Amino acid sequence: MANESMVPLLPCASIDEIHDFCVALGFEVTYRQTRPNPYLAVRRGGIDLHYFGIEGFRPEASYGSCLVVTDDTTALYDAWAAGLRARYGRLPLSGFPRITRPRRRANADGLSGFSLVDPAGNWIRVTRRPADPSAAPAEGEAGAASTAGTAVEGEGRAVATTTSSGTDEDRPAEGTPGESRLLRAVADAVVQADSRGDVEQGAKILDGALRRDADAGDQGASARDRVEAQAYRAELAVRLDDPGTARRMLDEVDRCVAAARGQHLTQDLTTVLTQLEDVRAWLSAQG
Template sequence: MPILPCPDIDEIVDFYRMLGFERTYRQTRPNPYVAVRRGGVELHFAGISGFDPEQSYGSCVIGVEDTAEVFEEFAAGMRAVHGKLLLSGIPRITRPRRRKNIGNASGFSVIDPGGNWIRIHQHMSTGAAPSDATDPLARTLENAVVFGDSRGDARHAAKILDGKLAKAGPATPPTVLAEALVYRAELAVRLDDPDHAEALLTRLRALDLTEAQRTSLTETLATAADLERDLRDIRGDRPV
């Protein structure tokens, strides 16, 4: 099992308790060390004085059957503590999406207070599937997800997506455009650009989607609703 770095073992324990883990071991001498467990998953951390989470290369992969279920459990814990999802900075969480760099299986990441990337992937035996992206925007969205969610480069993901969104026209499938707008809005939140995020969600609301298209976009539209709530929190104008 991995031994991941962190600047403060107690901060790490508090974070993982929020996600449903329990502490199974703790020591402060001769070196700070802690272990947490959730079901069959166990993570160990070494406390390093002065460690900078921004410079962490710590990472591990956890295989699960259903990434959406695990994400919702993590998200519920995060909202219970913080009142919202943490989407930017450290710590933060990404949402489950199919990723072409893991066989188009679903995955999301948790970046903990130590800057470690805990990558939650659907088991390849059940989740892998060939990509059906044929539209240029759909293919670019796949690439943007790899950069933004797997590599943590939200700025580059936004840049390549902006280029194709600017060229989207009547021939662009509305469902593809909706998915791209929502992901780009999430990237804007990560990049601390709430005005642009709101503009993208306004563009989303203006799409003339059929009922069947809305049904196929259930998760995407739910993400958009979450982002709108996050933006209200950012602006401090949560409805009473």
């Protein structure tokens, strides 16, 4: 087998801005030039990213995307989140740059994944390596205004994507045995908001699911499932620049947790509650 690799070339308005962003995430600069055209190459472990400068380029107009396959999405997320907090003072959940949290992707065979959107609007999509190396994850993810398919090259390489349509992102989440309807709705919302970039649709799915769960009363989801859904809805409110809904969801989480004090809070729920501190920090910055 030939020793081949693929490196994505991503557009940006300023290689200086991208340089500072990438260094904060632990990348090293392997090449840089300003003339005759701006160009920057960075590397972190098995991830190579190359950027070329375009004067007047707007992140909202970017269709750039690549895929990173790793054995541990949580470790990579934690490292990048720490770098983002150090550079920006808090975890950026909206705008450019921003990051989503590792979550199970129903459109990627249930593998955990998250997305990092750089200052130029390029989506760096991270997914866990499948147990079967021949079963490449096919998220069929999309940026804010595009539908992108993915191609995978092993050993944690970032690879360029190609556009496609009619992919698995249009399927509703099938869920797992014993999973509540509310958690299945969360999985659907993750596909729309985190994978496709359609945050409004993800919020709409969760709003309907939370309303139906409230109407179900004692027959509804567990406190743990409800908190997970409310916490994710709060995060989507941040992305939509909707502080009112973010505050309301945090209040709902607080009430739900207070009512469930006698129940065992799993480590997973504790993690969700800890992550909400980033939402609270965003709200504090709103004044």
